[in-house]
Amino acid sequence: MTHELLSPAQMSEADRLATDAGPFDGIGLMRNAGAAVAAVVLARYPQATRVHVLCGPGNNGGDGYVIARFLAASGVDTAVWASGSPRPGTDAALAAAECPVKARPLSNFVAETGSLVVDALYGAGLSKPLSGDDAKAVDVVTAMRLPVVAVDLPSGVSGVSGEMLGKAFRAEITVTFARKKPGHLLLPGREQCGETALADIGIGDGIIALLGVATFENAPALWLREFPVPAVDAHKYKRGHVGVFSGGPGATGAARLSAMAAARSGAGAVTVLSPANAMQTNAAHLTSIMLREAGSLEEVQEFLAARHPESLVFGPGLGPKPKVGDFALRLIAALADGALPPPSNHRSAIVLDADAITSLAHQPEAFFEAARQQGAPALVMTPHEGEFGRLFPDIAADKNLSKLAKARAASAQANAVIVYKGADTVIAAPDGTAAINANGAPWLATAGSGDVLSGIIAGLLAQGMPPFEAACAGVWIHAEAGSRFGPGLIAEDLPLALVPVLRELFDARKAAE
Structure with missing residues (x-):
C-alpha cells in the first residue's frame, strides 16, 4: 500500500528504521532522494535557463546539495544558496562536501527571469514560521513568479496540519519520499504543493508497516475490499x-x-x-x-x-x-x-x-x-x-x-x-x-x-x-x-x-x- 500518510515524526522514524535495516545508510537515502528530485527537474523543466537550489541546514538541505550535484553533472547551470551550514558529521554535511557547486549565503539570493527554484530549505518538519533570509527568499520568488520544485513539502507549510506558518513557497511540483504527509492533502497545504509526486528512495513497505500508521489518503485501495457486490440470488431486501x-x-x-x-x-x-x-x-x-x-x-x-x-x-x-x-x-x-x-x-x-x-x-x-x-x-x-x-x-x-x-x-x-x-x-x-x-x-x-x-x-x-x-x-x-x-x-x-x-x-x- 502507498496510501498511508506519515506524520513528520513517523517519517523520521521510518528513516531511522530503514538505515538500521539497510541496505542504505542515511547518506544513501539522501542520495536517492536528491537523485529523484533532480530527475523530476530535468524531465519537467528542460527549458530552465538556470536552477537555484535553496538549501537549509538540515536533512532537507542535504537533499538540496545532492540535487545540485546531479544537476551540475547533467550540464545544468546551477546555483546553491545556503541558509546556514549543516552540522559537522551529519549526512547533510557530507552531501554538502560532495557538491561541486559552491554555496552562497541565502542573504544574497538573487534570481533571473526564466530560472527555476528548488526549495530544499526545511520540508515537512518545520514547526515555526519562516523568518529572516528564508522569508525574504519567499518574497523574491513570489514577486518574480518563478516556478518552484519543493523537496518533501514547500517550506513554510506544516507537514502535520497543512497550515501556512507564515510565508511559504507555492510549488508547481512537490516531490516527497516513501509516503505523503497530511500537509500534502490538508488545505491550504495541498494548494501550496501543486502536483505532489511520490518517490521511492529505498524505504520499503515492511518499514512502513512497523509504524502502526492510522492515517490514510482516501482512495479505493483503502476500502475496495469492503465494496458491496450483490450475490447472484440477491433480492431487494x-x-x-x-x-x-x-x-x-x-x-x-x-x-x-x-x-x-x-x-x-x-x-x-x-x-x-x-x-x-x-x-x-x-x-x-x-x-x-x-x-x-x-x-x-x-x-x-x-x-x-x-x-x-x-x-x-x-x-x-x-x-x-x-x-x-x-x-x-x-x-x-x-x-x-x-x-x-x-x-x-x-x-x-x-x-x-x-x-x-x-x-x-x-x-x-x-x-x-x-x-x-x-x-x-x-x-x-x-x-x-x-x-x-x-x-x-x-x-x-x-x-x-x-x-x-x-x-x-x-x-x-x-x-x-x-x-x-x-x-x-x-x-x-x-x-x-x-x-x-x-x-x-x-x-x-x-x-x-x-x-x-x-x-x-x-x-x-x-x-x-x-x-x-x-x-x-x-x-x-x-x-x-x-x-x-x-x-x-x-x-x-x-x-x-x-x-x-x-x-x-x-x-x-x-x-x-
Missing part, C-alpha cells in the same frame, strides 16, 4: 433497506435527494418516512422510492419492526429545532435498548446530517451519552464547518489542532464516524483511524450536495459496509461523480452521475476477487 426521514411540506426535497442517492448506491429498497402533512408532496415526486407515514416515534418503531432497515438518514430538511434533537435521542435510545421486537433490535446505523447536527448541539452531553450507551446504533455524522463548530465548539476553537486532529477528537467524543466536510474532507473513526480526501471538486459546493452524500453513505451501510469504510467510500464516490460531471452540476444531477463511478468500482472489486 438482501441488498439492504434504507429509511430516510423527510421534513414538512415545504422541506421535502432534501430527503428525496438522499433517498435517490441511497438507491443509486445499491440499496435494494429505500423508504421515505414522511410526516402526514408532507405525504402528498412526497407522493407526487416519488416512483421507485417507497413512502410511509411516520411522523411520530411510535410510527417509526412500527416501520423499524416491520421492515428492519439496516440504515437511516436523519437530518436533511428537518429544521434546526430542539425537538429534532429530542427525536434523534429517542430514536437512538429505541435502537439501543432492545425495545424493538426481533429481528429489528440488530445494531442499525444512522447517518446524522444537516439539521440533526445543529439540533443536537442544544443538548450535546445528552447526545454523547446516548451515543456511548451499550448497543447504541452505529453513527455516521457529516458536519460542515459551521455544524462542526456548533456541536463541538471547544474542539473547533482549539487553534493547536489540525483539521485531522479535530475530526479525531470529535469522533472519540461522539462515538461516531465523523465526516468533517470541505474541499479537504476528513473521515475519522472512534478508534483513531482517519482518512483525508483529495479528489474534491468545487462543483460540489451546491445546495443539496450534502444530502446526496448522506444517502450514498446510508446506501453503502445498508449493503453491509462497515461505517468507516462506508463513509470513506461515500465521500470519494460523491467527489468523483462531481468532478467528472464538472461545470453546471446541481444536486439533482448527482445520483445519476454516480452510475459510471459505481460501475468502475464494481468491475475493480470483481477483478480483485
Whole structure:
C-alpha cells in the first residue's frame, strides 16, 4: 500500500528504521532522494535557463546539495544558496562536501527571469514560521513568479496540519519520499504543493508497516475490499433497506435527494418516512422510492419492526429545532435498548446530517451519552464547518489542532464516524483511524450536495459496509461523480452521475476477487 500518510515524526522514524535495516545508510537515502528530485527537474523543466537550489541546514538541505550535484553533472547551470551550514558529521554535511557547486549565503539570493527554484530549505518538519533570509527568499520568488520544485513539502507549510506558518513557497511540483504527509492533502497545504509526486528512495513497505500508521489518503485501495457486490440470488431486501426521514411540506426535497442517492448506491429498497402533512408532496415526486407515514416515534418503531432497515438518514430538511434533537435521542435510545421486537433490535446505523447536527448541539452531553450507551446504533455524522463548530465548539476553537486532529477528537467524543466536510474532507473513526480526501471538486459546493452524500453513505451501510469504510467510500464516490460531471452540476444531477463511478468500482472489486 502507498496510501498511508506519515506524520513528520513517523517519517523520521521510518528513516531511522530503514538505515538500521539497510541496505542504505542515511547518506544513501539522501542520495536517492536528491537523485529523484533532480530527475523530476530535468524531465519537467528542460527549458530552465538556470536552477537555484535553496538549501537549509538540515536533512532537507542535504537533499538540496545532492540535487545540485546531479544537476551540475547533467550540464545544468546551477546555483546553491545556503541558509546556514549543516552540522559537522551529519549526512547533510557530507552531501554538502560532495557538491561541486559552491554555496552562497541565502542573504544574497538573487534570481533571473526564466530560472527555476528548488526549495530544499526545511520540508515537512518545520514547526515555526519562516523568518529572516528564508522569508525574504519567499518574497523574491513570489514577486518574480518563478516556478518552484519543493523537496518533501514547500517550506513554510506544516507537514502535520497543512497550515501556512507564515510565508511559504507555492510549488508547481512537490516531490516527497516513501509516503505523503497530511500537509500534502490538508488545505491550504495541498494548494501550496501543486502536483505532489511520490518517490521511492529505498524505504520499503515492511518499514512502513512497523509504524502502526492510522492515517490514510482516501482512495479505493483503502476500502475496495469492503465494496458491496450483490450475490447472484440477491433480492431487494438482501441488498439492504434504507429509511430516510423527510421534513414538512415545504422541506421535502432534501430527503428525496438522499433517498435517490441511497438507491443509486445499491440499496435494494429505500423508504421515505414522511410526516402526514408532507405525504402528498412526497407522493407526487416519488416512483421507485417507497413512502410511509411516520411522523411520530411510535410510527417509526412500527416501520423499524416491520421492515428492519439496516440504515437511516436523519437530518436533511428537518429544521434546526430542539425537538429534532429530542427525536434523534429517542430514536437512538429505541435502537439501543432492545425495545424493538426481533429481528429489528440488530445494531442499525444512522447517518446524522444537516439539521440533526445543529439540533443536537442544544443538548450535546445528552447526545454523547446516548451515543456511548451499550448497543447504541452505529453513527455516521457529516458536519460542515459551521455544524462542526456548533456541536463541538471547544474542539473547533482549539487553534493547536489540525483539521485531522479535530475530526479525531470529535469522533472519540461522539462515538461516531465523523465526516468533517470541505474541499479537504476528513473521515475519522472512534478508534483513531482517519482518512483525508483529495479528489474534491468545487462543483460540489451546491445546495443539496450534502444530502446526496448522506444517502450514498446510508446506501453503502445498508449493503453491509462497515461505517468507516462506508463513509470513506461515500465521500470519494460523491467527489468523483462531481468532478467528472464538472461545470453546471446541481444536486439533482448527482445520483445519476454516480452510475459510471459505481460501475468502475464494481468491475475493480470483481477483478480483485
